[in-house]
Amino acid sequence: MDETSYPSASLSHQRFYQAEQEADFVEGHANTSPQQKDPAYRLAYSDTDFLLRQELRPVRFQLELLKTEMLLDEAGIASTLVMYGSARIPAPDHAQATLDAATTPEARAIAERLVAKSKYYDEARALGALAARANVIGSNTLDKGRRHFVVCSGGGPSIMEAANRGAAEAGAETIGLNITLQHEQAPNRYVTPHLSFQFHYFALRKMHFLLRARAVAVFPGGFGTFDEFFELLTLIQTGKMQPIPILLFGGEYWDRVINFQAIAEEGLISPKDLDLFHRVETAAEGWARIVDFYALETGD
DSSP: OOGGGSOOOOTTSOSSOOHHHHHHHHHTSOOOSHHHHSGGGSOGGGOHHHHTSGGGHHHHHHHHHHHHHHHHHHTTBOOEEEEEOOSOOOOGGGHHHHHHTOOSHHHHHHHHHHHHTTHHHHHHHHHHHHHHHHOOBOOSTTTTTOBOSEEEEOSSSTHHHHHHHHHHHTTOOOEEEEEOOSSOOOOOTTSOGGGEEEESOHHHHHHHHHHSEEEEEEOSOOHHHHHHHHHHHHHHHTTSSOOOOEEEEOHHHHHHHOOHHHHHHTTSSOGGGGGGSEEEOSHHHHHHHHHHHHTOOOOO
């Protein structure tokens, strides 16, 4: 027997090869027989066709939950500041291009309303910078040395880009939770590469948004923002999640599209449910809410 092919005897050595080593063994073999060439012979964990079968959906759910959880944990991230908002609001320096692209009076009116909201790009960027500069590090035994209020967005353009951009410009790592869509959807360039994740399932993506969230900023947005915002409100309203600061930016927009007070007056929510979120207009005001809620000593 060739003894050089085995690790030296040691109590610390594992007795079994790891899966990646076994996969390398398989890659090094010549698959020449009909049995070896058939898909049935592939290792299950390296057989993409098998993993994508409909019956494997529960396994894919678990993998999608576990991968992001493990990598965020390995990166020392204890908590996040999550920012939701539209992918359509232009950055201020793109405002004119948005107006120029409008070719009809109706399109021009919509473009003007979008451009009016470009100020929230700046506020999201500023809030990301404030969180990054605060550099809140855990000190208790559960999260000693781990980072808090790491900026997390959906990883896309507009408000999401602004959130990541503000933190990145302040020298911090940022998280992007992207989603596969039929149209092209790439992470914005301010997401830290090893903290840039792609999801197939909206449900798992939304779960990761909130697992580490210690504050959420909600900027003007459409269906996606509504979905994330109202699910968060529901989780806290029903006691499934403990209260956290929910910062609602853009009071004029939200008052126009949702009559929160009317929902309470109709008896469909409790008046106290309107206290689950706080209206703010500036990054400084929003960050002050977070600091007060947690009695933070940020060193600023």
